[in-house]
Amino acid sequence: MTLKDLGFNKSAQKLISLEREGMKVGRVIVEHKERYLIQTPENIYQAEITGKLRYSAESRADLPAVGDWVTFSVFDDNAAIIIEVMPRYSTLERQAVNKFGEKQIIATNVDIAFIMQAVDHDFNLNRLERYIAICKSSYIRPVIILSKTDLIGQEKVTAIIESIHKRISNVSVYPISNETYTGYEELKETITAGNTYCILGSSGVGKSSLANNLLNVPKLKVNAISNSTSKGKHTTTHRELMILPEGGVLIDTPGMRELGIAGDSDSIDRTFDQISILARNCKFKDCTHTEEPDCAVLEALESGGLDQSTYENYHKLKREQAHFSSTVAERRAKDKKLGKLYKRIKEEKDKRR
Ligand SMILES: Nc1nc2c(ncn2[C@@H]2O[C@H](COP(=O)(O)OP(=O)(O)OP(=O)(O)O)[C@@H](O)[C@H]2O)c(=O)[nH]1
Numbered sequence: 308m309t310l311k312d313l314g315f316n317k318s319a320q321k322l323i324s325l326e327r328e329g330m331k332v333g334r335v336i337v338e339h340k341e342r343y344l345i346q347t348p349e350n351i352y353q354a355e356i357t358g359k360l361r362y363s364a365e366s367r368a369d370l371p372a373v374g375d376w377v378t379f380s381v382f383d384d385n386a387a388i389i390i391e392v393m394p395r396y397s398t399l400e401r402q403a404v405n406k407f408g409e410k411q412i413i414a415t416n417v418d419i420a421f422i423m424q425a426v427d428h429d430f431n432l433n434r435l436e437r438y439i440a441i442c443k444s445s446y447i448r449p450v451i452i453l454s455k456t457d458l459i460g461q462e463k464v465t466a467i468i469e470s471i472h473k474r475i476s477n478v479s480v481y482p483i484s485n486e487t488y489t490g491y492e493e494l495k496e497t498i499t500a501g502n503t504y505c506i507l508g509s510s511g512v513g514k515s516s517l518a519n520n521l522l523n524v525p526k527l528k529v530n531a532i533s534n535s536t537s538k539g540k541h542t543t544t545h546r547e548l549m550i551l552p553e554g555g556v557l558i559d560t561p562g563m564r565e566l567g568i569a570g571d572s573d574s575i576d577r578t579f580d581q582i583s584i585l586a587r588n589c590k591f592k593d594c595t596h597t598e599e600p601d602c603a604v605l606e607a608l609e610s611g612g613l614d615q616s617t618y619e620n621y622h623k624l625k626r627e628q629a630h631f632s633s634t635v636a637e638r639r640a641k642d643k644k645l646g647k648l649y650k651r652i653k654e655e656k657d658k659r660r
């Protein structure tokens with residue numbers, strides 16, 4: 308195995324130097340309560356972080372996450388201490404439920420996300436757009452996978468693909484069936500060594516089935532593994548970062564199951580290409596496309612050149628975004644105010660001495 312097999316590609320090379328004297332470089336494959344498994348081409352290490360790293364971390368985001376490249380040193384046998392988390396070229400995160408609106412990292416250094424929707428009742432263009440927005444704000448390339456094509460006719464599949472292309476540009480769509488393996492050849496051709504992948508989508512769309520099929524895990528074996536882990540055995544078999552047999556790395560963490568919007572508002576604009584192109588012709592540069600005169604977006608909406616649902620989804624995402632960023636901004640402002648207050652109190656004290 309080489310570092311490339313573990314996903315060390317050009318994007319990583321740009322940020323990460325491997326010249327670390329006396330230290331090892333590896334990739335985090337499991338994170339659980341500040342305990343980690345690190346994989347190198349030769350070995351897997353159980354690791355903790357240095358006290359320095361813990362205390363200098365300003366938030367959870369500064370601690371290692373699955374997908375991170377880290378430097379570490381080894382003391383007896385397989386025990387290791389993580390010294391440094393290397394810079395990330397992409398970060399998949401979600402708005403955590405914690406009170407500060409702090410983002411929670413789901414995985415890092417992911418190149419491509421397979422956004423999965425089933426062609427039966429799960430199919431929903433707004434939700435697709437939402438996932439694409441998440442990917443773009445995370446610097447991850449989205450690819451759409453339509454699953455369960457065995458449940459409907461080819462004509463309907465074609466119609467769904469057309470409806471996607473009408474709303475969403477520059478994203479490839481792969482129709483597959485996990486039952487009949489239809490579409491797998493085309494999909495596998497896009498998977499290349501050195502890249503890291505993840506699968507996003509609602510519950511029940513077939514994410515585990517896809518992962519198992521890509522990993523060539525026989526169905527029976529999946530059950531055997533989950534049985535042994537539920538008995539509380541030490542779970543070295545449990546990995547959240549796996550190497551695909553034909554090359555490429557797949558990350559599957561529990562956090563991927565539920566995602567919200569947590570990104571910059573630009574990413575939404577980038578997703579809604581059509582709207583941003585129209586917006587260039589709005590009279591006002593800061594047009595919100597809601598009530599302004601000479602708004603090119605509203606005009607397109609009226610003339611039918613812009614889909615009503617695209618327009619509504621755009622505003623919905625913007626609102627969520629605004630809500631999210633205001634909580635973070637408010638917190639920052641509060642911290643700043645507190646900081647000033649502490650400083651003033653200290654100054655007053657010093658004066659009195
Ligand atoms: N007919 C059909 N059924 C499928 C296909 N893919 C998955 N299923 C079935 O759909 C159900 C859910 O599949 P999973 O792979 O567990 O879906 P998931 O997205 O991992 O679901 P969560 O674990 O809840 O997130 C299972 O009963 C699968 O057998 C498919 O392509 N065609």
Ligand SMILES: [Zn+2]
Nearest residue numbers: 589594596602
């Ligand atoms: Zn406008």
